[in-house]
Structures are given as C-alpha cells and as structure tokens.
Amino acid sequence: MPHLDPEQLSLLALYDDWEDPAAREHLLACPECAADYAALRRTVEAVKTTPDTSRLSVPGPQVWEGIHRGLGLGESVREDPLAVEASNEAAAGQDGAGPATTDAPKDVPPSDVIPLGSRTKGAKTKGTRAKAAWWQRPGTWLAAAAAAVLVVFGAVWALSRPPQPRELAAAQLAPLAQYSAAGSAKVVAAADGSRSLEVSLDKDEAKGYQEVWLIAPDLSKLVSLGVMNSTSGTFQVPAGLDISQYPLVDVSDEPMDGNPAHSTVSIARGTLTS
Ligand SMILES: [Zn+2]
Numbered sequence: 001m002p003h004l005d006p007e008q009l010s011l012l013a014l015y016d017d018w019e020d021p022a023a024r025e026h027l028l029a030c031p032e033c034a035a036d037y038a039a040l041r042r043t044v045e046a047v048k049t050t051p052d053t054s055r056l057s058v059p060g061p062q063v064w065e066g067i068h069r070g071l072g073l074g075e076s077v078r079e080d081p082l083a084v085e086a087s088n089e090a091a092a093g094q095d096g097a098g099p100a101t102t103d104a105p106k107d108v109p110p111s112d113v114i115p116l117g118s119r120t121k122g123a124k125t126k127g128t129r130a131k132a133a134w135w136q137r138p139g140t141w142l143a144a145a146a147a148a149v150l151v152v153f154g155a156v157w158a159l160s161r162p163p164q165p166r167e168l169a170a171a172q173l174a175p176l177a178q179y180s181a182a183g184s185a186k187v188v189a190a191a192d193g194s195r196s197l198e199v200s201l202d203k204d205e206a207k208g209y210q211e212v213w214l215i216a217p218d219l220s221k222l223v224s225l226g227v228m229n230s231t232s233g234t235f236q237v238p239a240g241l242d243i244s245q246y247p248l249v250d251v252s253d254e255p256m257d258g259n260p261a262h263s264t265v266s267i268a269r270g271t272l273t274s
Contacts, residue, residue: 013040047145071147171270185249195237208255214246
C-alpha cells in the first residue's frame with residue numbers, strides 16, 4: 001500500500017471514529033506516516049481545547065485578521081471575537097458597573113450569571129448564552145481544528161518530503177606536486193534524477209585554464225566535465241555514466257594549445273566516496 005495521502009491523514013487525526021481500517025493498519029506498519037499522524041494529532045489536541053483566555057492579554061484586531069486570512073475562513077466569522085467580547089463588557093460598563101473590571105455584577109442576581117467556562121466576569125444577562133460568541137461554540141473549534149490541521153499538514157509535508165538535491169558522493173581534493181590548491185567536490189542528484197558535480201578549490205593556480213575530469217582509478221579512462229574559470233563550478237555528469245567506474249575527480253592545468261586531451265598536469269585530485 002502506498003503512503004497515506006494528506007486528506008486521509010487529516011481525517012484520521014481529526015476523528016477518532018473515522019472508519020478507514022486499511023489506513024489505520026498502514027499507520028501501525030509505517031513509521032513515516034505514523035510520524036505525520038502524530039504531529040497532526042498534537043495539533044488537533046491543541047486546537048480542540050478551548051483555551052482559558054482569562055489569563056491571556058488580549059491581542060489586537062490584526063491578529064484575528066491574520067488568522068482569518070491564513071485559514072481562509074468564511075464571512076460569518078470575519079469579526080474579531082475578542083473585539084466583540086470587549087464591546088460587550090464596555091456596554092455592561094455603561095450601566096454603571098465601571099469599566100469592565102468588575103468581578104461580580106451589581107444589578108444581576110448570582111443565579112443569572114452565565115458560567116461560560118472560566119469567563120464568569122462581566123455583567124452577563126439571560127440570553128447572553130444563546131448569543132455566545134461563535135468561538136465559544138465547540139463546533140467552531142472543530143472546524144478551526146480542521147483548518148489548522150490542513151495548514152500544519154502542508155508544513156509537515158513540505159518539511160518531511162522535500163524534493164531536495166541528494167548528495168551521492170563526495171571527495172576531498174588535495175594538491176599534486178608543484179601546487180597548493182585544495183578543496184572538495186561532490187556529486188548531487190536533483191529531483192529529476194540528473195546528476196552534477198560541484199567542485200570548489202581555495203585558489204586558481206592554472207597557468208593556462210582549469211579543466212575538470214572524472215577518471216578511472218588506473219587512469220586508463222577519463223571523461224571531461226568542462227572548464228572551470230574561477231575557484232568553483234558545477235558540472236553536469238553525463239546521464240548513465242557510472243561514477244564508481246570514474247571515482248577520481250581531477251582538476252588539470254590546460255595550456256591554450258587547442259589539444260582536447262588531458263595535459264597530464266594535474267593541480268588537485270581526490271577520490272569520490274559515497
Ligand atoms: Zn506510509
């Protein structure tokens with residue numbers, strides 16, 4: 001079975017009772033998908049828990065704007081929920097209770113205080129509960145959790161399975177007689193499978209010009225990868241070339257004589273190991 005796709009993982013993480021036995025079985029067998037799933041579960045747990053806002057400072061409206069935009073939420077929840085809360089309290093204050101700091105309402109019997117989680121302060125009256133802010137309703141948090149899961153999943157997916165260049169082999173380049181330039185080389189594979197050799201030396205000591213080669217261990221066969229006019233360069237490796245047959249990276253000093261063969265004068269050399 002192939003890896004689970006983002007939608008499957010999200011549904012499994014969101015709903016404990018989501019029925020997809022094959023996918024749940026895959027989670028048990030596949031550490032990669034299990035790790036993605038665990039990350040999603042942490043997010044779901046974090047978002048499903050209605051936070052205790054009484055101990056948090058109230059963020060400005062731009063914070064909600066950012067969340068709203070980032071999650072692509074609908075028009076019905078465009079209003080900053082915390083601004084709604086603040087204006088409710090301000091309205092209560094106008095009844096003579098003072099500016100939104102009272103712990104107990106003055107003109108409402110205790111039985112009328114609506115226990116909304118920890119938010120019992122402020123002069124709530126009957127009917128407030130029916131108009132509880134949207135973010136105090138569990139369904140909203142589940143929807144927000146779903147949206148957050150998708151956002152986080154995108155990030156997890158991008159981080160854990162990137163089409164990055166893969167290093168196939170590397171070599172330290174040491175100077176040969178008469179030279180002191182040293183450096184390194186590595187073969188990397190791009191996402192499309194094409195390979196390139198990245199060469200870097202600490203100086204350019206060529207009297208003519210530098211040419212980069214891949215050479216067989218017994219020096220009997222060699223492939224020119226190109227000219228390097230500065231202290232570093234990236235060269236395409238011919239498709240199908242078995243680099244284990246040509247493991248020597250060689251930078252030569254080539255005279256400007258029009259002869260395409262190796263000058264036999266090498267500046268630096270090293271052996272690729274994977
Ligand atoms: Zn998997």
